[in-house]
Amino acid sequence: MSTERAYKRFTISDRIEHWSEMLAFLTLGTTGLIQRYAKWPISLKIMEGLGGIDRVRLIHHSAAVLLMLAVIYHIGAAGYKYYVKRTPIKMLPNLRDVTNAWGWVLYNLGKRDRHPQEDRFTFGEKLEYWAFVWGTIVMGLTGFALWNPLATSRLLPGVVIPAAKLAHSLEAVLAVLAIIIWHFYNVHIKMLNKSMFTGKMSEEDMLHEHPLELADIKAGVHLPIPDPEGEKKRLRIFLPVYFVAAAVMLAGVYFFIAGENTALATVPPATDIEIFVPLTPTPFPTAAPTPTSAPILSVTWDGGVGELFNTKCGTCHNASAMLGGLDLTSYQSALTGGKSGPVVVPGDPDNSPVIIRQEAGNHPGQLSPEDIDILREWISTGALEK
Numbered sequence: 001m002s003t004e005r006a007y008k009r010f011t012i013s014d015r016i017e018h019w020s021e022m023l024a025f026l027t028l029g030t031t032g033l034i035q036r037y038a039k040w041p042i043s044l045k046i047m048e049g050l051g052g053i054d055r056v057r058l059i060h061h062s063a064a065v066l067l068m069l070a071v072i073y074h075i076g077a078a079g080y081k082y083y084v085k086r087t088p089i090k091m092l093p094n095l096r097d098v099t100n101a102w103g104w105v106l107y108n109l110g111k112r113d114r115h116p117q118e119d120r121f122t123f124g125e126k127l128e129y130w131a132f133v134w135g136t137i138v139m140g141l142t143g144f145a146l147w148n149p150l151a152t153s154r155l156l157p158g159v160v161i162p163a164a165k166l167a168h169s170l171e172a173v174l175a176v177l178a179i180i181i182w183h184f185y186n187v188h189i190k191m192l193n194k195s196m197f198t199g200k201m202s203e204e205d206m207l208h209e210h211p212l213e214l215a216d217i218k219a220g221v222h223l224p225i226p227d228p229e230g231e232k233k234r235l236r237i238f239l240p241v242y243f244v245a246a247a248v249m250l251a252g253v254y255f256f257i258a259g260e261n262t263a264l265a266t267v268p269p270a271t272d273i274e275i276f277v278p279l280t281p282t283p284f285p286t287a288a289p290t291p292t293s294a295p296i297l298s299v300t301w302d303g304g305v306g307e308l309f310n311t312k313c314g315t316c317h318n319a320s321a322m323l324g325g326l327d328l329t330s331y332q333s334a335l336t337g338g339k340s341g342p343v344v345v346p347g348d349p350d351n352s353p354v355i356i357r358q359e360a361g362n363h364p365g366q367l368s369p370e371d372i373d374i375l376r377e378w379i380s381t382g383a384l385e386k
């Protein structure tokens with residue numbers, strides 16, 4: 001256990017910010033990338049594990065809200081630190097960062113014996129911070145366009161929305177790769193930097209990573225000269241301004257979330273699908289068209305009634321078949337009648353068996369109602385031959 005001096009690097013507020021942003025970032029990255037690469041088996045596994053696309057979207061949106069809140073908090077914390085406390089703004093980039101970046105390249109290539117001497121934030125840390133700021137602005141604006149396409153297309157041309165989708169999706173890949181390659185390497189692999197857990201950094205690490213800041217601390221010039229009166233005055237200005245700004249930003253977040261409901265709803269997957277395959281009805285062989293009776297010229301045997309009897313009744317009631325003792329093929333035989341006597345009573349269709357049998361229906365040779373009417377008329381007009 002080293003008894004070395006440790007230097008305060010991050011306040012508890014800084015660390016809460018870092019962890020909540022990290023939680024939001026990891027959640028957004030995971031739930032976002034599995035949507036970008038939705039067909040990858042691993043994406044499907046995670047998607048399933050999280051409970052489906054609708055749940056994934058809800059988690060993604062919740063993490064976005066957490067990040068927006070963290071940003072609002074960060075603006076307040078930075079304002080307090082730099083405006084009220086007058087802490088020097090060490091995060092701003094400057095020319096030294098460019099020379100330091102070049103110095104690191106030369107050092108890493110073995111062209112220099114010593115790496116550049118860094119202050120509170122190395123050029124890499126500044127780059128990462130500003131990349132995060134820029135990335136959050138891009139993701140926030142494009143995310144807004146995707147979440148609120150109607151509001152967006154009222155201000156901008158509609159083509160902005162698919163463009164926003166592409167930018168949102170590509171920036172996500174960039175951001176995740178940057179964190180994995182740049183941040184993880186520098187903070188966890190190159191050296192195990194625990195300052196975000198403990199808030200402190202050892203003297204040895206300070207000497208190695210932030211020698212200029214260490215020199216300022218040792219010289220006692222790293223903090224501004226205490227000014228409690230001025231601080232109080234500035235706090236009285238800062239607090240109301242920040243509260244108004246925060247209220248406006250929170251209203252913005254609310255509009256972001258609840259402004260419109262345009263997201264496509266997904267249809268729940270059907271589990272049991274009834275497949276209905278209607279049987280193709282096989283058409284029944286159409287009955288061969290029956291020869292239509294010759295047009296009735298006059299209602300007499302020769303005028304068409306004889307023809308009607310011959311075509312519709314003649315197959316069974318002819319001189320040789322004589323079914324029922326009846327031959328309906330000639331005028332004489334028709335008037336003669338069958339086994340029960342005359343079937344035609346001239347002038348009295350109601351008592352004529354031909355009519356009675358046919359009107360009863362279901363006769364092996366059945367006439368249509370129209371044909372029966374013709375027969376009726378023929379009989380009532382005297383059942384004439386000509």
Ligand code: HEC
Pocket residue numbers: 309312313314315316317323324325326337338339340341343353354357358363364365366367
């Ligand atoms: C497929 C054969 C068939 C055809 C076609 C047919 N009949 Fe008949 N008909 C019969 C048979 C069998 C009988 C005897 C049995 C019965 O009385 O039902 C009969 C009996 C009758 C009788 C009663 C005869 C009697 O004296 O008892 C009448 C009237 C008659 N048919 C009228 C007609 C008329 C009118 C037609 C044409 C529109 C016709 N039939 C076509 C089979 C046929």
